[in-house]
Structures are given as C-alpha cells and as structure tokens.
Amino acid sequence: MLEYKVDDEVFLRMFNKDDAEEFFDLTINSKPYLKEWLGWLDYTKCVEDTVQNIQLRCNELVNNGGYPQSFAIIYNGRIAGTIGFNEIHKDNKIGVVGYWLGEKFQGKGIMAKALKTLIDYGFNDLKLNRIEVRVAVENKKSRALPERFGFKEEGRIRQAEWLYDHYVDHVIYGLLANEWK
Template sequence: MFKSAIDAESHLAILEPRHAAELYQLVDESRDSIGEWLAFPKKTNKIEDSKIFIEKSLKRLTENNGYWAGIWHKEKMAGSIGFLYMDWNTRKTEIGYWLGDNFKGKGLATKAVSRFILHAFHNLDLNKVEINAARTNEKIRAIPERLGFQQEGIIRDYEYINGEYRDRVVYGLLKEEWSALSDHLRKG
C-alpha cells in the first residue's frame, strides 16, 4: 500500500492488518510512557485490539475520513501518526501522533508531522491542520510550535487520564501560513 520516505532511514506507511502484532508489541513496550498522555494503551491488551484499531482506520480511509499510518525507523515500527478526521466542509483535519520509548529524540515525530502537513495542504487541498496536546506535555507541544503552528486556545479539563483531568492546548496552522513559512525556509 502507501509508503513515503521521511528520511534515509525512516518511512511512513498506512497501517494494515499484517502490522497488528508489531503495533501491539510497540504499544506494550511503551505502555507506561504513552499511557501517561493518551488513553488508548489501557484499551490495547492483546494483538486483536491492535488489529481492530487498524481495521477501523482502514474503514475511515475508505470513507475519506482520516486514517493512521505507522512510522518506521531502520525497518522497525517506531510509532504512529494519523489524520483523526477530515472535515471537508471547512477543509480541516487534526493530526495525532506518538512514538515508542526507543525512538524518541531522533526527530521522527517532527519529520512525520511535516510530511502529513505537506500531504494535507498540497495533496488534499485542506485549509487548516490542527494539533491538540496535553498542556503539561512539553515535548509533544514543542513539535507544532517548531513547525509554525499558532496556539489557538486551551480547553480546560478536556480529558480524564490516570485519575486526573488534563487541559488540552489547541494549535492551528493555515495553508497560507505553511506556504509562507516554506517559502521563507527555501530562501534561507
């Protein structure tokens, strides 16, 4: 299926049922760190759970309503990234992403998010990309900030994870902002 290089050693590919065991293993190995910020690791208790997630993602892809891809580094699954939905009326989407413990600090998430932004604006002709992150998750928040997103607000007590409410920071990037930033970077 779809495969896109993000650097010489890393690529993105649409998650397929054949990836379920590898996805489950990665979640299981990084369950505590991922689960600190996201709810899904507590719901991922066997390979079948990952398979069901992948099948739902493929269904959303066929319905033109988002999808998830795997992030691979040196031929090992490193994490996942996805378009959480597609709002075709307002031409916007939200990107979600996570990495396994052994793959953090390599720039993989930033490169994957950049590839998804490029795809959203140039191939899908969307007008806006959003990223939401827990207010206290500084590492995840650094990615949209590094890529030129604007902080648009904070949703208080957005979710309840690990016995506490978490605020969400909403970031947005418009197509015209990305184009201007891309032009500026190309000119040096």
C-alpha cells in the same frame, strides 16, 4: 500500499493486518511511558484489539476517497509509532493531528520528520485549509512540535481529557494552508 518516503531512515505508510503483532508489542512495551499522556492504553489488551484498530485505519481509506487518514511511522524497517489525522472535517477542510512514538524511538528526530511530511500531505494531497494539534498543556515534548513548525497557539480547553485519574487541559494549535511554506 501508499508510502511517503521522508528520508533514508524514516517513511510513513498505511498500516496493514500484518502489522498487528509488531504494533501491539510496541504499544505494550511503551505503555508505562505513553500512559502519562495517552488515555486509551488500557483498552489495548491483546493483539486482536490492535487488529481491530488497524482495520478501522484501513477503512479510513474508503471514507477519504482513496487517501489514508493515518500512517505507521517506519524507522529503519521497524514500526516506531503512528501519526495521522484523528479527525478530518471535510466541509471545513480541517484536519486534527494525533501522534505518538514508542519509548525506544524517542530523541532521534523521527516525529519532527513525520509531522512535516503529514503537514505536506494534509495541505497538498488532502487539500486541507487548516491543520490543528491539540495537546495536554503539560506535555512539553508534544507541544514543541507544532511550535517548531509555525503553528499558532490559539487557546486552551479546560479539562479536555480524562487521563485515568485526573483531567488535563489542552492547548490548541492551528496552522493555515497559506501559512505553510
């Protein structure tokens, strides 16, 4: 089991099949909160959907030469959310980050710690040259994270994502390996 200790409260680890029920409950209990910015929530209807999601995440390990692509964020022994690379473009050494936290875990600095750890992992272990974060223009909380860590705002994609009944524009942030300290 690959784990990355962040501090005494937070660590990142690979998902496993035993996480399905807890991760499903976190997703469903946070659904009204998360639905403002995540367009896939209506596809998670039962624990089996989460089992399949975790299996896909486990398969990433094989596809990435033994390196996980995504992680459970563990806070004081509980799954608080997830963070990882939604995409890795191996030829260009680019990783595109995605993340979310359950509603009851907001405001504790968890995601900032997790993102810093993921950036280190991406540049040091995966040997990426570039890490991107794409986030809805109006999602101020999610935009604050890449800005905090020195990502540069590089542009906007108009109507980049369909969220249930409307399109949202995305901001693209980028950080290069030689810019990360």
